Amino acid sequence: MSDSDSDSGQCQWAVFLTAKVPTKVVNRALLLIQGFEFSENLGDGNWTLLTSEDLSEKSPPPTSAPLTKDQRNDFAGKSLAEVNTFVRSNAVRLEELGFVVDLWLVLDDAGLVPLGTDPAAASTSTSTSNGVLCKQCFAGGDEDEIETWGYTDDFETLRAPLDQTWEVFAGLNSGAEFLDFQDTDCTVQADGTTKFNPEARREVTNADVLERKRKAWHAWRDQGFIE
Numbered sequence: 001m002s003d004s005d006s007d008s009g010q011c012q013w014a015v016f017l018t019a020k021v022p023t024k025v026v027n028r029a030l031l032l033i034q035g036f037e038f039s040e041n042l043g044d045g046n047w048t049l050l051t052s053e054d055l056s057e058k059s060p061p062p063t064s065a066p067l068t069k070d071q072r073n074d075f076a077g078k079s080l081a082e083v084n085t086f087v088r089s090n091a092v093r094l095e096e097l098g099f100v101v102d103l104w105l106v107l108d109d110a111g112l113v114p115l116g117t118d119p120a121a122a123s124t125s126t127s128t129s130n131g132v133l134c135k136q137c138f139a140g141g142d143e144d145e146i147e148t149w150g151y152t153d154d155f156e157t158l159r160a161p162l163d164q165t166w167e168v169f170a171g172l173n174s175g176a177e178f179l180d181f182q183d184t185d186c187t188v189q190a191d192g193t194t195k196f197n198p199e200a201r202r203e204v205t206n207a208d209v210l211e212r213k214r215k216a217w218h219a220w221r222d223q224g225f226i227e
Contacts, residue, residue, distance in 0.1 A: 013046045013169060014094070014104040015063070016075045016083050019112045027066040028226045029107050029129065035166035036213045037204055047166075048099070051075065053086060055093045066225035080106060080132060080192070084155050087136070091151075102136040102151060103172055105165055110191060131165055132193055133158045135172055158182060159193040167202050 015033070017026060026049075034045055049063040053074040075083060083106055087094065091101045111130040137154040156178050160168050168181050178194065179186070187195040204210060220226045 011046065011173075012048045012097070012099045013173075014087070014099050015047050015049045015107060016078075016104060017049060017051065017073055017107045018075050018078045018080075018083065019107055019109040020076050021109070021112050023067045023070050024226050025112055026107070027220060029112060029131070029162055030063060030066065031216060031220060031226065032129065032162035033105070033131070033165045034213075034216070035170070036216070037206065037209045038166070038170075047105070055090055055097065066220055066223075068225070080108075080134065080155075080157060084134065084136075084153070088151075088153055100173060102138070103169060104134050105169065106132040106134060108132060111159065111162070129162050130159050130196070131162050133160055133165060133168055133172070135178060157193040158196060159189065159191075160196040161201070164196070164201055168200075 019025075030047070030049070033047055045063070047063055048060055050060070051071060051073040075086075078086075083104070087101065087104060094101050108131070111132065135156045135158075136151045137156060139150060139152050158168070158178055158181060160181065171180065172178070181197060181200045183195045183197040189195055204213070217226075
């Protein structure tokens with residue numbers, strides 16, 4: 001691995017922003033997906049917002065700081081299928097850069113619109129906003145030749161509340177299945193994504209975690225990074 005590649009030893013989780021929304025809306029989404037229960041501060045996170053299709057440079061660090069202005073985003077307006085094509089076409093390079101290549105998160109217009117327009121969401125750290133967790137399909141089983149095993153071009157999707165995405169992503173990355181988080185009927189919605197099971201929702205009750213979360217929200221709001 002070259003000097004331009006990742007040497008942190010920590011797997012990064014790719015986030016793709018396909019929504020065309022203001023920077024403050026993106027920042028609020030970035031706070032919602034943070035795993036405050038599993039990190040002492042934002043700099044310890046795994047999520048990395050990818051905005052460029054050019055992967056020739058050194059891997060960007062986990063996105064722990066708020067965005068201060070609108071920036072170029074090669075993925076704006078892309079469909080879930082187009083993001084999947086990018087991941088599949090660049091799987092080797094993404095893995096070299098330290099990314100998990102069979103799981104990623106998409107922040108799309110359908111999920112972030114409520115975040116930017118709902119007055120209640122603007123004043124709290126939780127909302128009805130959601131993102132699409134995507135998982136590459138794997139082909140192969142005990143009765144198949146090992147040489148035929150591998151990821152296919154197909155992928156599964158789950159639309160989940162943003163404040164639950166850390167927990168769901170970590171579970172999927174550790175071997176859980178989408179069925180563990182989908183509603184009991186595996187309902188496919190109009191946009192092709194499956195529906196999150198409310199019973200899989202995990203609430204944070206630890207006082208220290210809630211305090212870290214509160215401080216982060218107040219700090220970003222006081223500095224004008226979020227509404």
